[in-house]
Amino acid sequence: MTTLDHWGGTSRYADLDGPVHYVDFGGDGPPVVLVHGLGGSHLNWCLLAPHLVERHRVLAVDLAGFGLTHPEGRSTTVPSNARLLDRFVAEVVGEPVALVGNSMGGMISVLHAARRPAGVTHLALLDPAVPLLGARLDPQVAAAFALYSLPGAGRWLLERSRRGVSPRRQVKRVLNLVCANSKVVPEEVVLASMNLIEQREEIPGLDEAFLAAARSVVRASAAGRRYYAAMSRVKAPVYLAHGDRDRLVPVKAAEAAARRNPSWEFEVFEGVGHVPQLEIPEVIAERLLALTAR
Structure with a gap:
């Protein structure tokens, strides 16, 4: 177990058909x-989690294939x-939880x-992956996902994106994509992300x-009726919170x-991208604490 500097978190592993970090x-x-x-990874939550620990026990899970939960032959x-996630909540937490999911993690949380409706007390969705319903995708994002879908092309694109590119540049490139203004992300998060790439x-x-x-x-989003x-x-x-400058999931979606779920509380943040927990963590923490207080 190692403590994550600056954020007070402790790395742990659970055996859920293989190590889950x-x-x-x-x-x-x-x-x-x-x-x-x-x-993403647990690092996506390092700025938000410290604002929640006074009222909650807070855990951030690395899904299979991401962070420090290595694939090891598992489906991702x-x-x-x-x-x-179902097993993590049942076997590691062992009681009903409030779930906070971002992007694909929002879809998985839904x-x-x-x-398991009895096992979830509150659900917060931060720029979740949702059906696009004709919403116009950012051209760069659309092109990347089109290549991901083609045998061989996706692997080529990922390898090309790393070739001769330093870990710092890799991190900055991702932050420029997911943030409206990547300069708001502290240097300590950049350094931790670089270290994770090297690991x-x-x-x-x-x-x-x-x-x-x-x-x-993509398949789950396309199956709009089922989702x-x-x-x-x-x-x-x-x-449900969404940044109006999200390039990966358009705010129109x-x-x-x-609109299809009128009982949900919905808020759009101006000048925010795809990861509000990194861009405006204090604001998101305030909203989450208000949610779980109800």
């Missing part, structure tokens, strides 16, 4: 489980990681809350794991999801 940020009170998105699709360099199967997850997100049916089965209070 998570960070226990400590805290007292009802548990909150944080679920990252495609290409949305349904498979939804089952992993599926879990629909399947993962020699792990086999990471590109295949990412591509399987990316293709699965919306899962949303309708969520019984917990839901808070979030607005459509909100």
Whole structure:
């Protein structure tokens, strides 16, 4: 176990058909489980978690194929990681939780809350992957996901994106994509992300794991009727937040999801991108604490 500098979290592993890494940020009170998105990790939550620990026990799980949960032959699709989350909540936490999911993690959290309504007390969705319903994708994002879907092309694109590129540049490139203004992300998060890249360099199967997850997100989003049916089965209070400058999931898609679920609380943040927990962590913490106080 190692403590994560600056954020007070402790790395731990659970055996859920293989090692699953998570960070226990400590805290007292009802548990909150944080679920990252495609290409993300526990580091996506390091700025938010410290604001929640005074009222909650806070844990951030690394889904299969991401962070420090290595694939090791496991499936990394949305349904498979939804089952992993199911086991994590049941076997590691052991009591009902508030779920906070970003991007793909929001989709996985919806599926879990629909399947286990008694096990989820509150659900917060931060720029979740939702059906696009004709919303116009950013051209760069659309091109990348089109290549991910093609045999060989996705692997080539991932390898090309790393070739001759320093870990710092890799991190900055991702932050420029997911943030409206990447300069708001502290240097300590950049350094931690660089270190994580270096830790993962020699792990086999990471590109295949990412591509399987990316293709699965696209399939699940395209199955709009089935996904919306899962949303309708969520019984917990839901808070849906979205940045109006999100390049990966257009805000129009979030607005459509909100219209279909009028009981959900919906908020759009101006000048914010795809990861509000990194861009405006104090504001998001305030909203989450208000949600779980109800």
